[in-house]
Amino acid sequence: MFALADCNNFYASCHRLFEPQYNGVPVIVLSNNDGCVIARSNEAKACGIAMGAPFFKIRDEIKKHNIAVFSSHYTLYGDISARVMTNLARFTPEVEVYSIDECFLGLSGFENLKEYGKTIRETVINNTGIPISIGIAPTKVLAKVANKTSKKHNGVMVLETQQQISDALSEYPVEDLWGIGRQFAHKLIKDGVETAAQFRALPVDWVQTHMTIVGVRMWRELWGESCIPLKTILDPKKGMCTSRAFGKLTGDYHELKEATSNYAARLAGKLRREKLCTTVLSVKLLTNKFIADELQAYPSITIPLEHPVNNTVDLINTALWGLKKIYLRGYQYQKVEVNATGLIPESEVQLNIFSAFKGKKYDQVSRVLDQLNLHYGAGTLRMAGEGKNQKWSMKREFLRPHYTTNWNDIIKVK
């Protein structure tokens, strides 16, 4: 048996933790650059605010319903997430942290699952203040179904018997299944398949033909055959990317250089934190696809590296070399992406005899950079090329303090 624990309206719940005056009122959280809605409290959902809605298009509704607005704050969410996961891990040795707000638990051999689920849920809520829901079923896909169903049943739902499973599936919209996205949902509904039960009743050959092996796995899981095992050990990452829209469009080469340097430096930092090196770096510029009458361009370059690196100096230099190659005058760019692929563990790097010495020096510089920034706060020390004024940096108009990750922002108890 598997349990899926899922934090309710996670980002919104994180903000409420430190500003409880927003309990019981509509709350939304915006994506980077305050672009779209990425989290909504139940009250905000009830106001009809759609997931993914562009912020500028719903300003009137926000005013009308007096909705509280927050810029996204991933350091806060990451920290709260870790607390939730630590609590969940106390209940079984088999844990898969599936995303920032979801966790699969292996519960094979456990009894009284309903009661156990309630205990897990109450413990997490008590210890972290984050509301969660728990779905328990024989497969991961069914646990997902149980989880979603649980939100209408006091937060814990067990699907164990054939009857319970088929009852749940017959009311479950096919587009809400884990593994059915927009494309497949559209195709299925057009063919009259509207519920999970109807999908399960399709011949497996049809599923194989139209939805490949991925669809078949999902179909089998709906019949109670577990095909997607619990991943208790994370696979090594295959790629890593820093990509962020600017606060404004720009065609200015100097600004693009600053942004590219900054993103490459962030990427280097992420690689070092995970003790990985990259062997291939790509850089891509993108214009804003939503502006129909603006000239569009997406120039990119993929650069194989002489030897695997994760130091800031080499990655910035390589990224800037790439930028120079792809830069086209006369376009207004919205975003630059810096992507690392062909990742290998730091410990497995083969040194190239010609560049070993230089690389070592830059590795030392990067290590000092990391130590200082860890101690004094991110961005304290950075490369001059990353710029000072950073006119391109993202918009976060509704940003709250770093309640749990910055000494100066910790709340005072009187």
Next chain:
DNA sequence: TCTGGGGTCCTAGGACCC
């Protein structure tokens, strides 16, 4: 004015090997 960011997996087709 203003539309996110970071990932995974699978398949088909082409280049190449002996």
Next chain:
DNA sequence: TCTGGGGTCCTAGGACCC
């Protein structure tokens, strides 16, 4: 005149996830 069979690796594109 007739032109094989069995592989691997890589990439692009398309689907999906939160």
